[in-house]
Amino acid sequence: MASADVDDMIYIERVLRPEGVLYVRLILVDYSNIIRARVMPIAQFCGQFDPETGKPTGLSMASVNATLPMYADIILPELTGLFPYLSAVGEFVLVPDAGTIRKLPYGTGTHAICHGNLKAKECISGKRDLDLCPRTCLKRIVE
Numbered sequence: 001m002a003s004a005d006v007d008d009m010i011y012i013e014r015v016l017r018p019e020g021v022l023y024v025r026l027i028l029v030d031y032s033n034i035i036r037a038r039v040m041p042i043a044q045f046c047g048q049f050d051p052e053t054g055k056p057t058g059l060s061m062a063s064v065n066a067t068l069p070m071y072a073d074i075i076l077p078e079l080t081g082l083f084p085y086l087s088a089v090g091e092f093v094l095v096p097d098a099g100t101i102r103k104l105p106y107g108t109g110t111h112a113i114c115h116g117n118l119k120a121k122e123c124i125s126g127k128r129d130l131d132l133c134p135r136t137c138l139k140r141i142v143e
Contacts, residue, residue: 012046012101021103022110026059026096028118029134032070038094045114048096058093058119065092091121092130 024045027037038059049056064075094116101114118133129136 012042012098016101016103016112017042019103020110021112023112024101025104025111025113026094026116027113028094028116031132031134034070036065039111042112045096049098054098056095056098058095059116060091060121061094063090063092093119093121095119097135 021042023039024042025037025039026045026048027035029035038061048059068074095118096114096116098114101112103109104111104113115135117135118130120130129139
């Protein structure tokens, strides 16, 4: 799972924009297999990266979103017991992995998709990944 770099930004600028991509779907498949997504114009998506280094800065989201099961709008006490940083207050950051951006082969051709990693807001540099993020779990298994 490569992190974003300047080459990824060049790919966005030289390939996706000329192909007519106008929107990017930043997605997170959560622990209960629910796809949570944020659709944004490609210019706003490019704003999620530092222009000099290409490193992602991320998109803020309420931490409560990570606790909601598919069957109800409640906070699961089982999860808050396992992961003490989960609560009704606080923020996580959905950090795009520009190495996963692809133009969608269906629809109007104006959308691309990009996977995101869930991180704690105070640890965006990657010093403390969240155990709750499925991509973090998969990364640990593969390594």
